[in-house]
Amino acid sequence: xxxxxxxxxxxxxxxxxxxxxxxxxxxxxxxxxxxxxxxxxxxxxxxxxxxxxxxxxxxxxxxxxxxxxxxxxxxxxxxxxxxxxxxxxxxxxxxxxxxxxxxxxxxxxxxxxxxxxxxxxxxxxxxxxxxxxxxxxxxxxxxxxxxxxxxxxxxxxxxxxxxxxxxxxxxxxxxxxxxxxxxxxxxxxxxxxxxxxxxxxxxxxxxxxxxxxxxxxxxxxxxxxxxxxxxxxxxxxxxxxxxxxxxxxxxxxxxxxxxxxxxxxxxxxxxxxxxxxxxxxxxxxxxxxxxxxxxxxxxxxxxxxxxxxxxxxxxxxxxxxxxxxx
Amino acid sequence: xxxxxxxxxxxxxxxxxxxxxxxxxxxxxxxxxxxxxxxxxxxxxxxxxxxxxxxxxxxxxxxxxxxxxxxxxxxxxxxxxxxxxxxxxxxxxxxxxxxxxxxxxxxxxxxxxxxxxxxxxxxxxxxxxxxxxxxxxxxxxxxxxxxxxxxxxxxxxxxxxxxxxxxxxxxxxxxxxxxxxxxxxxxxxxxxxxxxxxxxxxxxxxxxxxxxxxxxxxxxxxxxxxxxxxxxxxxxxxxxxxxxxxxxxxxxxxxxxxxxxxxxxxxxxxxxxxxxxxxxxxxxxxxxxxxxxxxxxxxxxxxxxxxxxxxxxxxxxxxxxxxxxx
Numbered sequence: 001x002x003x004x005x006x007x008x009x010x011x012x013x014x015x016x017x018x019x020x021x022x023x024x025x026x027x028x029x030x031x032x033x034x035x036x037x038x039x040x041x042x043x044x045x046x047x048x049x050x051x052x053x054x055x056x057x058x059x060x061x062x063x064x065x066x067x068x069x070x071x072x073x074x075x076x077x078x079x080x081x082x083x084x085x086x087x088x089x090x091x092x093x094x095x096x097x098x099x100x101x102x103x104x105x106x107x108x109x110x111x112x113x114x115x116x117x118x119x120x121x122x123x124x125x126x127x128x129x130x131x132x133x134x135x136x137x138x139x140x141x142x143x144x145x146x147x148x149x150x151x152x153x154x155x156x157x158x159x160x161x162x163x164x165x166x167x168x169x170x171x172x173x174x175x176x177x178x179x180x181x182x183x184x185x186x187x188x189x190x191x192x193x194x195x196x197x198x199x200x201x202x203x204x205x206x207x208x209x210x211x212x213x214x215x216x217x218x219x220x221x222x223x224x225x226x227x228x229x230x231x232x233x234x235x236x237x238x239x240x241x242x243x244x245x246x247x248x249x250x251x252x253x254x255x256x257x258x259x260x261x262x263x264x265x266x267x268x269x270x271x272x273x274x275x276x277x278x279x280x281x282x283x284x285x286x287x288x289x290x291x292x293x294x295x296x297x298x299x300x301x302x303x304x305x306x307x308x309x310x311x312x313x314x315x316x317x318x319x320x321x322x323x324x325x326x
Numbered sequence: 327x328x329x330x331x332x333x334x335x336x337x338x339x340x341x342x343x344x345x346x347x348x349x350x351x352x353x354x355x356x357x358x359x360x361x362x363x364x365x366x367x368x369x370x371x372x373x374x375x376x377x378x379x380x381x382x383x384x385x386x387x388x389x390x391x392x393x394x395x396x397x398x399x400x401x402x403x404x405x406x407x408x409x410x411x412x413x414x415x416x417x418x419x420x421x422x423x424x425x426x427x428x429x430x431x432x433x434x435x436x437x438x439x440x441x442x443x444x445x446x447x448x449x450x451x452x453x454x455x456x457x458x459x460x461x462x463x464x465x466x467x468x469x470x471x472x473x474x475x476x477x478x479x480x481x482x483x484x485x486x487x488x489x490x491x492x493x494x495x496x497x498x499x500x501x502x503x504x505x506x507x508x509x510x511x512x513x514x515x516x517x518x519x520x521x522x523x524x525x526x527x528x529x530x531x532x533x534x535x536x537x538x539x540x541x542x543x544x545x546x547x548x549x550x551x552x553x554x555x556x557x558x559x560x561x562x563x564x565x566x567x568x569x570x571x572x573x574x575x576x577x578x579x580x581x582x583x584x585x586x587x588x589x590x591x592x593x594x595x596x597x598x599x600x601x602x603x604x605x606x607x608x609x610x611x612x613x614x615x616x617x618x619x620x621x622x623x624x625x626x627x628x629x630x631x632x633x634x635x636x637x638x639x640x641x642x643x644x645x646x647x648x649x650x651x652x
Contacts, residue, residue: 135612135639263600274589286461306637313461
């Protein structure tokens with residue numbers, strides 16, 4: 001399976017590493033909108049090309065993994081590439097998924113290609129678990145908690161405050177809320193009761209720390225609805241203690257069965273990730289295998305993780321899976 | 327969707343209850359090998375018929391859910407029914423799944439029907455999670471823990487000992503083992519290090535309790551390889567405190583990503599079930615929906631949970647799922 005990568009940020013680098021863990025895959029080229037000479041990749045002998053040159057590689061690439069951002073890159077890139085390549089993206093703006101799906105679907109059908117969108121862990125693996133658990137326990141309730149982990153969007157929002165040099169924001173589930181859900185108590189939880197936010201901020205020398213803290217904790221949408229803690233630290237401490245991009249979370253379904261709903265059940269799926277982008281990349285790469293197999297069967301159009309048979313993610317045959325994993 | 331149930335034990339009763347939770351399903355008939363007059367079901371107006379009469383209902387039943395045991399019933403029943411009906415079974419003798427698959431596949435293909443075998447939680451949901459997690463983190467390791475829960479087979483083994491009136495056996499994961507796996511330590515674990523077994527035994531009056539205990543803890547295959555605790559209790563206590571059939575367990579994959587495997591990740595899936603048979607029944611019913619949809623598309627032959635797109639389990643459309651769950 002010959003793979004191309006579009007975009008060489010954290011996600012693109014993660015895909016490059018993940019390809020190395022899968023013997024049936026080979027990285028063919030990395031495409032960038034930057035000047036290709038300025039981009040150094042790790043895989044020896046693989047070219048870095050400008051995105052404009054991708055079409056020339058049409059027949060040499062089985063699946064193109066699109067590693068751009070959901071805000072600006074993917075809404076344009078995924079439909080454009082889906083007309084010429086089988087593609088995978090990690091589009092994660094939940095509210096815009098239906099519109100993105102329609103545009104990608106039209107493009108992929110026009111080109112006779114397979115596109116799999118919104119691949120990752122949420123949307124992605126968490127969606128799968130909400131789907132399975134909800135179908136199995138229709139009389140029940142879903143809870144999704146995120147963290148403990150770094151939220152890039154919230155960290156960026158702090159960095160835009162006057163007097164802030166750098167910042168890292170952690171989203172943390174409230175332990176009491178998790179405990180209540182796990183106990184099958186089916187609590188009604190407000191935003192504030194589900195997650196807290198912890199911020200590590202490097203301020204400019206002489207900045208008004210009280211004002212920065214106030215601007216953070218009262219920021220609408222981002223922080224105002226949460227209990228937020230702010231710690232001012234040095235740039236050295238930020239680099240030393242907060243350099244990683246960990247994340248994770250939990251999806252829980254609590255439901256009832258029995259003639260009178262007399263029995264309770266808890267289905268829980270959790271992720272504890274040292275590197276959010278590398279894990280997301282690993283999911284993208286597994287779904288690249290599925291896209292390749294679907295395309296080989298003559299499928300076309302846009303799919304999501306909900307549409308794809310689990311076995312298509314594995315390099316193993318049906319016989320092997322039944323004997324070893326079932 | 328018109329459903330038939332074959333076999334009316336714990337599982338069959340669970341399926342009957344689960345059908346009531348799914349508005350798109352209707353129970354059409356319950357089939358039994360006992361005398362039908364002796365079987366009272368809960369759903370009003372639904373007939374109980376002898377298994378021999380099932381074929382007459384061929385055109386009135388969309389999916390037949392087979393609720394017999396894996397040891398004696400399903401190896402015969404599933405191939406026999408799969409020639410005439412779309413069927414679901416919960417065949418759970420892991421080692422015999424490949425042979426069972428082949429026989430059911432031949433029968434279902436001959437009849438142009440869809441059969442889904444080994445549906446439940448292990449095999450079933452646990453298999454799905456081993457499959458997804460293994461495909462996403464190829465450089466990693468799987469751990470499956472069962473319990474805390476009642477093992478029917480082990481309880482039966484104790485009941486066969488001379489001087490035992492009744493017994494209940496709980497399988498319990500060793501907390502230290504779970505903790506080590508969750509910490510990403512990738513331990514090598516022996517059978518004894520993974521699970522303990524706790525037995526509640528009602529002995530005949532005057533029975534030699536020391537001998538019974540010795541026979542339990544030294545029983546090959548069942549108990550000899552485990553740390554086993556035996557408690558002698560009264561029949562009253564057994565009924566009062568051990569009447570339920572709870573179960574559950576955990577599937578964990580611990581894996582590495584990054585250019586040099588420098589980042590660790592933990593994927594964990596866990597079930598905490600008040601009623602093992604009712605939960606299994608709920609999984610069977612969700613897969614009945616999938617079988618019906620596959621059959622409607624002209625599919626035939628034997629499938630497992632690994633072959634079935636997740637969305638087929640849900641009564642919701644692709645549009646709804648993308649908007650609500652993805």
